[in-house]
Structures are given as C-alpha cells and as structure tokens.
Amino acid sequence: MNYGFFENTLKTMGQIFEILKLPAAKVERLSRPDKILDFKLMVPMDDGSSREFSAWRVQYNNVLGPYKGGIRFHADSSLDEVKALAALMTWKTSLMSLPYGGGKGAIKVDPRTLSQGELERLSRAYVQAIWQDIGSQKDVPAPDVNTNSQIMDWMVDEYAKLAGKKDLAVFTGKSLANGGAAGRDKATGWGGFVVLREFLKNRPDITEKTVAIQGFGNVGSHLAKFLFDAGFKIVAISDSQGALYEPKGIDINKILSVKDKAGIIDRDVCYSLDGQGKCQIFTNDDLLFLPVDILVPAALEDQINKENVSQIKAKVILEMANGPVTQEADTVLKEKKVDVLPDILANGGGVAGSYFEWQQNLANETWLETDYLKKLEEKMIESFEAVKSTKERLNIDWRLAASARAIERVADSLS
Numbered sequence: 001m002n003y004g005f006f007e008n009t010l011k012t013m014g015q016i017f018e019i020l021k022l023p024a025a026k027v028e029r030l031s032r033p034d035k036i037l038d039f040k041l042m043v044p045m046d047d048g049s050s051r052e053f054s055a056w057r058v059q060y061n062n063v064l065g066p067y068k069g070g071i072r073f074h075a076d077s078s079l080d081e082v083k084a085l086a087a088l089m090t091w092k093t094s095l096m097s098l099p100y101g102g103g104k105g106a107i108k109v110d111p112r113t114l115s116q117g118e119l120e121r122l123s124r125a126y127v128q129a130i131w132q133d134i135g136s137q138k139d140v141p142a143p144d145v146n147t148n149s150q151i152m153d154w155m156v157d158e159y160a161k162l163a164g165k166k167d168l169a170v171f172t173g174k175s176l177a178n179g180g181a182a183g184r185d186k187a188t189g190w191g192g193f194v195v196l197r198e199f200l201k202n203r204p205d206i207t208e209k210t211v212a213i214q215g216f217g218n219v220g221s222h223l224a225k226f227l228f229d230a231g232f233k234i235v236a237i238s239d240s241q242g243a244l245y246e247p248k249g250i251d252i253n254k255i256l257s258v259k260d261k262a263g264i265i266d267r268d269v270c271y272s273l274d275g276q277g278k279c280q281i282f283t284n285d286d287l288l289f290l291p292v293d294i295l296v297p298a299a300l301e302d303q304i305n306k307e308n309v310s311q312i313k314a315k316v317i318l319e320m321a322n323g324p325v326t327q328e329a330d331t332v333l334k335e336k337k338v339d340v341l342p343d344i345l346a347n348g349g350g351v352a353g354s355y356f357e358w359q360q361n362l363a364n365e366t367w368l369e370t371d372y373l374k375k376l377e378e379k380m381i382e383s384f385e386a387v388k389s390t391k392e393r394l395n396i397d398w399r400l401a402a403s404a405r406a407i408e409r410v411a412d413s414l415s
C-alpha cells in the first residue's frame with residue numbers, strides 16, 4: 001500500500017533542496033536515515049505457540065536533538081513507510097522549533113487480532129529489542145496509529161526493568177497517572193485552532209467563518225469545540241458513519257455532551273443553533289463539497305484527490321489529518337487559489353504537546369492544563385509566523401514554505 005512512500009517523500013524534499021539551493025553534501029546527508037533498526041520479535045501467544053513479528057525503528061536525523069517519533073502497530077507497516085515517516089518527523093519537530101530530531105517505529109501487526117496479554121508481551125518485546133538505542137536524550141518514542149497511553153505505560157515499565165532506572169521522559173503519550181501531561185488530548189486540536197486564527201488575521205474577507213469538519217475523533221472534536229467557542233459557524237461535521245449538515249450552524253457543545261463512548265455522533269441531538277430544525281444527514285463526500293469558508297479534513301489521508309478536487313468550494317483547507325490532500329489535488333487547489341494550511345504546521349500541536357510532557361518529566365514537574373495550553377499557543381504562533389515569513393521571502397505557497405522553513409533549520413545546523 002505504501003510502496004514507494006520514501007521515494008515520493010524524497011522527491012518532495014528534492015523540490016525544497018532546490019528552492020533552498022542546498023549544497024550536494026547537505027542534500028546527501030538529509031536524504032538518508034542515520035540508523036535503521038530492522039528486527040524480528042518472537043512473542044508467546046495465549047495458546048502456547050510463538051509468533052514472529054517484523055518490527056523497525058528508524059532514526060532519521062538528530063542534528064537538532066534526540067530522535068522523536070511514534071510507534072505504530074499496523075498490518076500494512078513496512079520499512080519503506082517507517083523511513084518516510086521518520087523523515088517527515090524530522091521536518092515536523094524542526095518546524096515547531098523543538099530541540100528534537102525525527103524518528104519513527106512500527107510493528108507489522110493488526111492489534112485487533114491479539115489479546116490484551118499478547119499485546120502487552122509484544123509491546124514489551126519491542127522495548128527489549130531497542131532499549132539500548134532509545135533514551136530521554138537519545139530517542140523518545142510516542143504513540144501513533146493503533147498505539148496508546150496503555151502501551152506507552154508498558155513500554156516505560158519494560159525500559160525501567162532493562163535499564164535499571166525509571167525514566168518517564170523516555171516515552172511521551174503516557175497515561176496521566178504515569179507522567180502524562182494534562183491537556184495532551186486537546187493539544188492537536190488546539191494547535192490547529194491557533195494556526196487558523198492567526199491565518200485569518202490576514203484574511204478580513206472571510207467574515208462569517210463557516211466551517212465543515214471531516215472526522216470527529218480526538219482531533220476533529222476538540223478543534224470543533226475551540227472553533228465553536230470562538231464564534232466560528234460550524235455547518236457540517238462527520239464521522240465514519242456519515243455527515244450532518246445545518247446551514248444555520250451546529251451546536252457543538254450539545255453534540256459533545258452526548259457523543260457516546262465509541263466516538264460516534266448521535267444524529268438525534270443535532271439541531272440548528274436556533275433549535276428550529278434537525279440537521280440534514282449527508283454523505284461524507286457531500287461534506288467535502290460544501291461552499292464553506294474553511295474545510296477541515298481531520299480523519300484520513302488522501303481524502304481530497306484528483307477525482308474530487310474540482311468539486312471543492314472552500315476558500316481555505318486546514319489539514320488536521322496527515323496527508324489528506326494528494327499531490328495532484330494540491331496542484332489543482334493552487335490553481336484555484338485555495339489556501340492549504342499544511343499538516344506539518346496545522347497538526348504540529350501534537351508533537352509540541354509531547355515536548356511539553358517530556359519537559360515536565362525531565363524537570364519532575366506537573367503543569368496545569370491552562371499553562372500547558374498557553375505554552376502550546378506560543379509555540380504555534382511562533383511556528384506560524386516563521387512559515388509566513390518564509391512564504392513571503394521565497395514567494396511560495398504555504399505547504400512549500402512550511403517544509404522549506406523546517407528543512408532549512410536542519411540544514412543550517414549541519415556542519
């Protein structure tokens with residue numbers, strides 16, 4: 001599925017290397033990972049058998065600080081994908097001005113096929129394989145697709161056993177009871193909100209601020225609440241079951257107060273803000289094509305693609321999901337003069353939030369959620385301003401500007 005992902009990532013990076021006119025030696029250094037750990041894990045199963053899993057950790061570049069990046073558990077994971085994601089993490093941490101490099105890890109597994117006990121043994125086996133290569137000043141993993149705070153807690157515990165010392169700062173994304181940060185669940189949505197708010201300061205033509213949000217999970221629902229509370233008019237939301245549309249605006253607080261534990265929106269409580277009528281039920285595609293000011297893909301990759309891009313009517317796209325706009329669609333959006341605020345910037349609040357968890361653990365502190373969100377806001381404003389000035393200096397679009405700013409910081413630090 002991800003065949004050629006690293007090669008494609010290198011092609012995109014090549015464009016930036018040219019814009020920045022980087023010398024060949026720097027291009028060579030930035031076009032390959034520092035280190036690849038490629039290994040197999042043998043894990044005892046509940047039925048007494050043993051099963052082998054392919055696993056990886058790629059440390060891409062650490063010129064700005066310890067490698068940082070998630071560990072995903074997915075049946076389609078591959079070394080190619082992990083290398084590409086590790087490169088992208090290098091640029092994301094750089095863009096957020098964090099003292100981190102980039103890395104990524106994965107185990108090729110569908111975790112739904114494992115019992116809790118098997119999942120725990122697999123998570124611990126992964127740490128047994130890599131523990132000498134990670135550490136709070138070396139490489140700091142985090143959750144990613146299909147991994148969560150429980151898995152990070154097991155990993156912290158396993159690391160402590162192997163290293164002979166408890167070090168909470170080796171992993172981020174832990175549970176609150178085990179050194180996690182208050183506010184982390186809101187961090188990505190809050191970061192996206194701040195980026196959009198700053199962007200709109202230069203767009204006085206966008207007055208009504210109508211919004212459609214695809215995806216109402218962790219990222220989409222928190223962002224929706226921040227936007228709603230700030231007076232944006234959210235006219236459509238969706239989840240995997242379909243979309244809801246109400247041109248007068250949807251009361252997000254009401255939806256959130258009854259959103260069930262499975263994260264599915266309760267269609268029956270969706271009324272217009274004036275309480276006059278029930279929201280219309282739409283398909284997910286219909287949501288993407290609404291004539292809104294701001295469209296927010298916050299669910300999956302490749303949602304806006306060459307097949308449907310001609311029907312997009314939004315003025316601004318805030319990419320909260322990773323890779324929701326394909327390269328072909330991006331070219332068309334550029335021609336249509338749609339501003340695309342790229343994922344590396346828009347959802348960078350997630351990794352910035354992880355950085356604040358790491359800082360708290362290192363200093364043995366516990367911050368209030370309000371302080372955490374305030375620091376995150378400052379980080380997002382700083383990153384937005386840096387991208388804006390790079391965009392103006394190089395006369396390029398938001399996506400290129402974000403990557404250029406990120407790669408330039410890393411390149412400047414290379415000897």
Ligand code: NAD
Nearest residue numbers: 188215216217218219239240284298299320321322347350
């Ligand atoms: P999540 O699993 O909590 O939520 C995903 C949401 O998308 C759910 O509401 C689901 O029902 C919905 N969805 C699934 N298929 C859909 C479809 N076809 N149409 C509409 N909605 C659909 O995931 P999340 O943590 O909110 O992450 C969302 C995206 O943001 C992902 O691309 C993720 O990589 C990215 N991201 C997340 C974080 C983070 O901190 N959670 C950080 C950076 C990037």
